[in-house]
Amino acid sequence: MKKLLIIDGPNLNLLGKRQPHIYGTDNTQTMLHTVRQAVPAEQYSIDYFQSNHEGTIIDRIHAAADDHETAGIILNAGAYTHTSLAIADAIAAIDVPVVEVHISNVHARSEQIRHTSLIAPVCRGTITGFGIDSYVLAAIALMRPEKQARR
Ligand code: DQA
Numbered sequence: 001m002k003k004l005l006i007i008d009g010p011n012l013n014l015l016g017k018r019q020p021h022i023y024g025t026d027n028t029q030t031m032l033h034t035v036r037q038a039v040p041a042e043q044y045s046i047d048y049f050q051s052n053h054e055g056t057i058i059d060r061i062h063a064a065a066d067d068h069e070t071a072g073i074i075l076n077a078g079a080y081t082h083t084s085l086a087i088a089d090a091i092a093a094i095d096v097p098v099v100e101v102h103i104s105n106v107h108a109r110s111e112q113i114r115h116t117s118l119i120a121p122v123c124r125g126t127i128t129g130f131g132i133d134s135y136v137l138a139a140i141a142l143m144r145p146e147k148q149a150r151r
Contacts, residue, residue, distance in 0.1 A: 001045055002071040004139055005064050006035065008050040009057055009078035015103075023103050024131045031132040038136045044071070044143065054080055058090045065094035072142030073098045074135055081106070081117050092122040097145065099138035105129025124148055 008028070011018060016027030026034075028050070036046050047070075049060050057080065064070040075098050080087055091098045100123040106114045107128065120126050125141065125148075127134045141148070 001069075002043060003045050003047055003067075003069045004039065004072050004074060004142055005047045005049065005060075005070050006032070006074045006076075006135060007057060007060055008048075008076050009080050010052040011078055012076055013050050013052070026132045031135055034132055035135050035139050039139055039143065044139075046139075054084055054086060058086060061087070061090040061094060061098075065096050070096050071145075072096060074101055074138040074142065075099065075119070075123070076101045076103070076135075077119055081119055082113050083118065085118055088118045088122050091119060097124045097142060097148070098122070099124055099141055100126040100128075101134040101138045102126075102128040103131055103134055 012028070015023060015031070016025055032046065032048055039046060051057050051060070057077070061073065064073055073096055077084065077087055077100070081100065100117065100119055105128050117126065127137045130137060
């Protein structure tokens with residue numbers, strides 16, 4: 001059995017309640033249920049981790065690389081996307097593929113800083129703007145490694 005690991009960063013524990021006009025009303029439980037429905041349960045289990053702390057997210061990324069079972073990481077790094085060279089370095093340090101996801105379309109947001117991602121260059125790809133379906137689309141991509149573009 002392979003694992004896909006979803007990591008949510010800061011403030012995503014408030015999903016469903018936080019700025020619903022931007023992030024929608026679906027909460028984390030709904031997101032996990034929707035992802036699990038899209039993934040063949042006999043092939044992949046879905047692990048979930050959320051932290052509001054940069055170093056804790058980095059520790060979890062390292063641990064996923066060490067467990068030799070994690071086939072891919074779906075990472076919504078929240079605001080750390082735009083600021084964290086340390087998380088980018090952690091992703092670059094491991095062989096496990098990471099897909100960057102965002103619920104909102106960060107490129108359509110009014111704040112200029114959200115248009116920059118420090119983690120994008122070290123991720124396999126980015127999915128942004130599809131609500132909780134961004135996580136589903138990332139899971140599909142990670143289950144089809146043969147379809148991924150070469151770098
Ligand atoms: C987010 C977008 C980020 O800019 C923001 O800081 C978040 C959530 C998203 O999922 O749309 O916390 O990653």
